Amino acid sequence: MAPTTEPPAKREFVHPDASHAKKKKNKNSIEPITAFYLFLSAGILSAVYAPIQDCDETYNYWEPAHYLAHGYGRQTWEYSPDYAIRSWFYIGIHAVLASVRRILPQASKVGEFYFVRYVLAVFCALCQTILFQVISSTIHPRIGFFFIIALCASPGNFHASTAFLPSSFAMYAVMLGAAAFMNWRGGLKTLRGMIWFAVAGIIGWPFAAALCAPFLMEEGLLAISGGNEDLFEGFIRVARGIVAALLVGVLDTAINTFFYHKVEFVAWNIVKYNVFSSSGGPDLYGTEPWTFYVKNLLLNFNIWFVLALLSLPLFLAQKLAGSSKKGLLSGMRAVVFLLPFYMWLAIFTLQPHKEERFMYPAYPFLALNAAMALHIVLETLGHSEPGTLTSMIPAQVKLFSVLVVFAGCFATSALRIYGVVSGYGAPLSVYKPLGGHVLHADVAAGIDDGSIVGDRGDFVCLGKEWYRFPSSFFLPRDMHAKFVRSEFRGLLPGEFSEARTGFGLFGGTWLTPPGMNDQNEEDLGKYTDIRTCAFMVDTQYPENARRGLGLPPFEPDYVADTTNWEIVTCEPFLDAGNTGFLARALWVPSFDFIPEKYQRKWARHCLLKRRKAD
Template identity: 40%
Template sequence: MSDVTGSWAPSFSLAFKLLCLSRLLAAIYSNISDCDEVFNYWEPTHYLQYGLGLQTWEYSPVYAIRSWAYALLHSTWAGVMEMLVSKNKPTVFYETRGLLAIASATTEACLVDAVVKHVNPKVGRDLFFMLFMSTGLFVASTAYLPSTFAMYAVTLATAVSLEKPGRLRTYALVLIYGVGSLLGWPFSAAAGTPFAVEELFLSGRRLMRLRHLLEAIIATLLLVLGPMVLLDSTFYRKLVVVPLNLVLYNVFSGADKGPDIFGTEPWWFYLLNGSLNFNVLFPMYLLALPLQLLPANVMLGIFSLQPHKEERFLFVVYPLICFNASIALFIARSWIQNAASFFTSRTVGRRASRAFAAIFFAIFTVLSLSRTLALYFHYHAPLDVYPQLHYRVPTGSATSSKEINLCVGKEWYRFPSHYFLPDGVRLRFLKSSFDGLLPKYFEEHHLLTHVEVTGMNDQNIEAMDRYVPIESCDFVIDYTPPNAQFHPDAAEPLYSLDEEHWVKHYCKPFLDSASTARLARAFYVPGLGSKSWGEYCLLKRRHVL
């Protein structure tokens, strides 16, 4: 479509199709960047679908800070894909990611369409291109995380918030924010702060709007939280309100618990992370901070103040970072055009504005492509190596009396889930320098989710029963840095160099971050030197098979 001045902007249909293409590419090629995604979401989903999976302490009935409703939603889709499309588990994994891609594309297209109709077509056009090319959205859009689920909700809610105020808008916004925060991530409710301020303080007929707001909150609690409590209480076999448990643990559990024990980052963590994921978009977004009170600003402020910081926490507002940046770009272009027109002519002013935008988007596109390609070419090896087990494990292992043990030591956090392991293969942990609490297998029967496995605690205290001796391993996945030497007595032996016991079965290059310059590992530039590569390998014990 185009406005009266002739500025082109994408229709909802075109925006959805192109964003869907971008997100499906992310579903296929993006990495798993967070072990929490695997152990807290893919593993419980695999357990619901196949009766096998690893349990973290969060799913212990003693603590119950993760909702089975969220995992059940995804395992249902995965089960349908298994029945209708393919029984191959890696395929089911990527088909489930495909659902996430479509969900993200839908909500993003809704936001673009709302901005085109209710803000400005030029802003909507720029927003679409920012979303389409952004590395941040490439990473976040298909991540199986509550913060990504909440991102879908916040993006859709922002689109609805641009509509004319009224009762239906209020009900819709509260319901959308409620689904995102209750079924997804409770802390995403903070993104609704600007909407609540508008409802209560910035509009007329406050009593009526307050009544509508309260009605909507009560209805959302009944429609969303009520079924969640019923389902989770059934799984845990006791009354639990999971969103409340999660907030209580992360905010009120004390200094020896909560987020502080899982690592902290400096206040500028999100500034650096945002610059990597959005490059020139991020400073443009920051320039908009004094001009707007939008959810992205609220969330950035809240999470920058918290000591525990992770990239996924800010996924919630990634599309809104692009929205803020598109508005800031529109304002900057107007200033440039007006200034140039004042000193020269309107024609020169328009050309200056277009030149600025062209240079801006050229830099954004090149840096985004370079960063996205770097993530794939530098760090995608685990998702290439693990599927090779389907070709290396002997036929019939699923019915064999002997389980096949695949062991991981220091590489435990890059395990991509049991969707990449053949039937009959079990993941085992080798002792490494990591001294926190590793997960342990659920009881291997469906719906025994109320059973407490041994060694769980909420203080990240190491449990030694998680480890097996290397002699029990049939296969090992390990990373070997360049120019390394084998030391059998090392805390983390490099098993691929122990040629007496292990043979390389399949290896892929993996960038060695410790010996590669920052810019070289952060961006992909063909022919750029100063990169150092190690090997990510599937190893087979010599006497196996």
């Protein structure tokens, strides 16, 4: 019998200062399953209650997914084959989810919408849990705990976690990529990390791939400092990652080629339009001052954003105050972990066109930075040297101060979230009488007893409220959303071609739609005759009437036009134009003792039905 030999042990890369990677599990750390439940709870709340904040989410993502799932929907110029700056791969994933829900028991059209959101909540929670686990084992369990709090208690995560947006998808993928790069247990995971960042950048949003830069720089420094053998191994690792990224690009291109009927690398098209466009690019849709993201992140993360900004200075100050030079060197990995948030914030602050969703991919890094900063602050307060100022403060006072600050933080976040939901949630509920939420088997009974209104194929029209439309998933029985002209003079979405015979599968994805342009120039062909509208969705502003403000010529008060329209239902909607900043930013109760200027003013978001002619 031949002698047996032990197989050679797999060489594991261990950085000289990576003693943290060998730490035993802290008995005080939170179990991953507990973290998952916390993240999932926050995600489910978002899925159920979060309003659609950006009309891009409706028209650039929900509507194309509705087209793939149901054969019709509104089409933006970005999906015209002439421009092709949206990925059908990304849309197709969500359309499949909606279609799966349709074939399951107890199906309804609105149910498809929420099913997609629930799946996004689960996937987001999984990604957050994986990153939390790596943070806890690689850096410190307490930092992992703070990471959970920073995300679960923030309005920013409430908006981003279940949004049907490439920036949210990129956020999921960069969490997995960062977790792979950060976790050195079992060796470097460069290939896995680069694959996830490639998924974020190619299938999601191209600019998110830039968040990989600090981790790749660390890879390069490790390879250079380790001698020829490590340099060669580092080159091989990165080369494999590049090949994997190219394969992701090939897959995305193949799928988009199928839909556009021509070869399109959508990620490059997006970069070309946003960075190298000679026609104005995204700036055509508005620009903001450099303070935009500062204000926005303060609203959505309050003290966590402040801590995130202070994280690197606090960390460097702590290391410089240390007694050994090795302490600073051992912190080089921490600097790598802190850099992505600063880099992302700097890049997008410099861009003239700014939107809240552009920050989504950096939210996990913001939470990580804030968690590390809080850990440093608490460690400093708890282990101050005798004779220093902090040592003179009683421990009870320190604890009370920290509790008060974070109680205020949590209260502010809760008021912000509830303020947004209560103020802007009407578009998700006003379409309910049409029956989109009713199980398909119960629709006929609902029509018979009058609890459901509308006939198959009716036109539901939108004037000035076009940008608040939540998507055609809320319009059952082949009802179509149509536009009537308002004061808006930009380019509205058109409609995907519903041609089928002779045009193959999904003809609307490759047939060039009429009247599209990348200049945001109005096309009159996007409007329908109001006489064809069976329903109208409009918002009435009583406060404007009370103040004697006149109505624009193309935006009459349809709610008050009882000759042509009858109210089916109305939902309260925040009148942002007549409400002060504090009441817009946070929920403010309607108590009589609160001064008028701090009260919330309300409009009525209504579904109207055309009156039948006598």
